[in-house]
Amino acid sequence: MKICFLSSSSGWGGLEQNLLxxxxxxxxxxxxxxxxxxxxxxLAREAAKxxxxxxxxxxxxxxxxxxxxxxxxxxxxRSQTDVLWIRDPRDLSMCSGAVRKIKTRLxxxxxxxxxxxxxxxxxxxxxxxxxxxxxxxxQLRKQAIQNTFIQANRIIxxxxxxxxxxxxxxxxxxxxxxxxxxxxxxAHVVGLFGRLDPLKGQRTLLDAxxxxxxxxxxxxxxxxxxxxxxxxxxxxxxxxADNLGIADxxxxxxxxxxxxxxxxxxxxxxxxxxxxTIGMVTIEAMARGLPVxxxxxxxxxxxxxNGEAGVLFSVNDSVALARELNDHENWPIAEPSHVxxxxxxxxxxxxxxLLDNLRSSPS
Numbered sequence: 001m002k003i004c005f006l007s008s009s010s011g012w013g014g015l016e017q018n019l020l021x022x023x024x025x026x027x028x029x030x031x032x033x034x035x036x037x038x039x040x041x042x043l044a045r046e047a048a049k050x051x052x053x054x055x056x057x058x059x060x061x062x063x064x065x066x067x068x069x070x071x072x073x074x075x076x077x078r079s080q081t082d083v084l085w086i087r088d089p090r091d092l093s094m095c096s097g098a099v100r101k102i103k104t105r106l107x108x109x110x111x112x113x114x115x116x117x118x119x120x121x122x123x124x125x126x127x128x129x130x131x132x133x134x135x136x137x138x139q140l141r142k143q144a145i146q147n148t149f150i151q152a153n154r155i156i157x158x159x160x161x162x163x164x165x166x167x168x169x170x171x172x173x174x175x176x177x178x179x180x181x182x183x184x185x186x187a188h189v190v191g192l193f194g195r196l197d198p199l200k201g202q203r204t205l206l207d208a209x210x211x212x213x214x215x216x217x218x219x220x221x222x223x224x225x226x227x228x229x230x231x232x233x234x235x236x237x238x239x240x241a242d243n244l245g246i247a248d249x250x251x252x253x254x255x256x257x258x259x260x261x262x263x264x265x266x267x268x269x270x271x272x273x274x275x276x277t278i279g280m281v282t283i284e285a286m287a288r289g290l291p292v293x294x295x296x297x298x299x300x301x302x303x304x305x306n307g308e309a310g311v312l313f314s315v316n317d318s319v320a321l322a323r324e325l326n327d328h329e330n331w332p333i334a335e336p337s338h339v340x341x342x343x344x345x346x347x348x349x350x351x352x353x354l355l356d357n358l359r360s361s362p363s
Contacts (some may be wrong), residue, residue: 001355002190004081004093004104007088008059008071011194012042014280015087020046022085022109024353029050029348031355034079036072062090063122069097076104083358089109093122096129103356105131113277113298114143124149132358136160136278137140156354158354160278163345167339168266175279177265183251189265190325190341193222193259193281194273196233197297201295203240207318208270210244214322217277218249220266222259263288267332268328271300276317278302283342286310291331293324298339308335 005023009016020043027033027050034053047054055075060068076098078082085107086095092108099106108130118127127148133155135141135309145152162219178185192205202221208214225233234252241247256262263269269285271294276282278299285292286303292310294300304310311331314319325333340346 001082003083004034005085006036016043019087065094068094072098093127096126107132110135114147117147117210158350181265187218189218189266190268191220196223199274204272204318208321209246211322213326220251222253286334
């Protein structure tokens, strides 16, 4: 099967990283893969490192990109592409027009919430061209059914997944891992990884460490400022830690490609985001067998099975977070039967069935 992955995004977040991850996985599964992206972007630079066909497209306006749609349709026809796979809603207009009345099937891999109705005539037209809508959570599937005109039988749930290595047993002792990450050998350490942004909740974790119940905890914060943002969030957070008198208990690190040892060096993981659609860090922490506490918002409650696979607390409630950290030894940990759905092998079986159905279904 020939699959064209497309993104006109200039960012390098979860949408783009997962698009490229699945492009690689589909190629490993034996499909012919092509990546369409904007030249000069992080996605283009990372895609160039892989042994895949790479095609550059201009960044298009979100609405009415008729010329780009026509050019893409011609390319899809010439290349005999079977499936056009997208993740970013801004690409829907261009791609819906491109696949109209040709054999290429449009697959939308949802990565964002749809909290409000999208039922205008132009929404109906775009969604009407989608052959398969894949939601990574049941909550997102329900949102799509409720707030769009997409037919329910075209929406399925396939969780986002991780490479097999994430589920392999820890290879190093906690002592050596603490040395590797410059952490105190005997302290309780809670991790929070991802870009430094007010919506990610790092400030809530710092406030929790300043509470009486949080005095025994250190924090490992791995991340960098959001690119192209005017403010310096890292500096602001460091000043906040100084003002709270906890700077000696907060450990800062730049992003790393493989964070398995960082999770293994921690005693708990905190997902403090205001509203995370589906936090890969939550899945990663569970894959490493780490106790997780997360905000009662976005997709986190579903990932933590509403408190059966972790602990939940209210957004921005540093007092509750500190209280739960103090009781971390009693947190529920995700059962293997829950975590295994996030393994690459489990996800690929579902993707294989979906692609087979797309191939065999009438045009």
